[in-house]
Amino acid sequence: MTSPTDEGLQNLTQAGSIILLYGAGVSVSAGFEPFRKQGARTQVDMSKWDWALALGSGEIAAANWLKWAANQHKEAMERVPTKFHRWLNLEKSNRIKEIFSMNVDGLETQAGLIPGIHYYPNMGSRPNILLYGDQDRQDMTDIYTAVTDVERKYKGRNKVDLFLVVGTSIPPQVYHLKTTIPHLKALAKCSIYVDPAPKRINGFDYVLEMTADDLVEALGYSDLVESNQRPA
Numbered sequence: 028m029t030s031p032t033d034e035g036l037q038n039l040t041q042a043g044s045i046i047l048l049y050g051a052g053v054s055v056s057a058g059f060e061p062f063r064k065q066g067a068r069t070q071v072d073m074s075k076w077d078w079a080l081a082l083g084s085g086e087i088a089a090a091n092w093l094k095w096a097a098n099q100h101k102e103a104m105e106r107v108p109t110k111f112h113r114w115l116n117l118e119k120s121n122r123i124k125e126i127f128s129m130n131v132d133g134l135e136t137q138a139g140l141i142p143g144i145h146y147y148p149n150m151g152s153r154p155n156i157l158l159y160g161d162q163d164r165q166d167m168t169d170i171y172t173a174v175t176d177v178e179r180k181y182k183g184r185n186k187v188d189l190f191l192v193v194g195t196s197i198p199p200q201v202y203h204l205k206t207t208i209p210h211l212k213a214l215a216k217c218s219i220y221v222d223p224a225p226k227r228i229n230g231f232d233y234v235l236e237m238t239a240d241d242l243v244e245a246l247g248y249s250d251l252v253e254s255n256q257r258p259a
Contacts, residue, residue: 035219035233036245042189045118046177046211048127050195052222053111053239111193111239114248124187125177127211174210181214190215194239197227 029037039045108116119126181187190212197204197220212218212230220231221242228234237245 031233032235035235038217038233039189039191039219040246042187042217043122044187045123045189045191046125046127046181046187046215047115047123047191047193048195048208048211049111049115049193049239050128052194052196053109054106055194109240110243110248114243114246117248124181127173127207174207178210178214187215188217190218191221192219192231193221193242196222196224 115123115126192208195204197208209230217233218231219233219235220228221235221237221239223236223238223241225234225236235242235245
């Protein structure tokens with residue numbers, strides 16, 4: 028008898044078109060400090076994920092944002108894209124039609140996923156970054172605009188095969204997720220939620236209790252396992 032996990036993996040393997048949303052769990056796999064972790068080592072650790080600081084308004088916040096961005100770049104140069112990043116890099120011009128990321132940590136750049144670059148010229152789509160508010164930064168797309176554009180493309184008969192959510196606990200305090208996920212889910216024939224400790228699972232067709240890297244290995248990409256190490 029096939030398990031729900033196997034069925035979910037089979038659906039993911041067979042899906043010809045995917046909308047992907049992924050979160051901080053992917054970067055945690057690369058060694059970044061979880062930004063909601065209780066008792067983070069220092070305030071510097073917390074500032075890596077301090078969106079109020081990173082996306083605030085005013086002259087002081089702008090200066091802080093530049094320091095934050097510089098720190099993120101430095102951190103990213105010391106990290107290595109994960110197996111999931113490398114799988115995503117393989118799929119970004121094939122099955123994955125839209126990418127929504129909650130991470131701006133530089134690993135996307137190393138993996139070839141630079142926000143604002145049109146990776147899908149044939150389909151006219153682009154990677155998208157979730158923003159906590161209506162402030163805009165260069166190379167980032169406001170979430171409301173991005174979701175509206177995606178809805179126009181994939182509603183009705185144009186539904187994608189799968190909506191995939193990876194590496195986020197879907198925290199209730201992140202209002203955008205509560206409104207975004209149902210909108211994107213409605214554009215797909217099937218939905219899968221992947222997280223090592225899933226909490227808000229209502230409405231997903233399949234829930235896979237595993238990390239983003241475990242997912243890639245379960246999909247059979249054994250050649251990506253060793254490539255998670257920095258080249259000599």
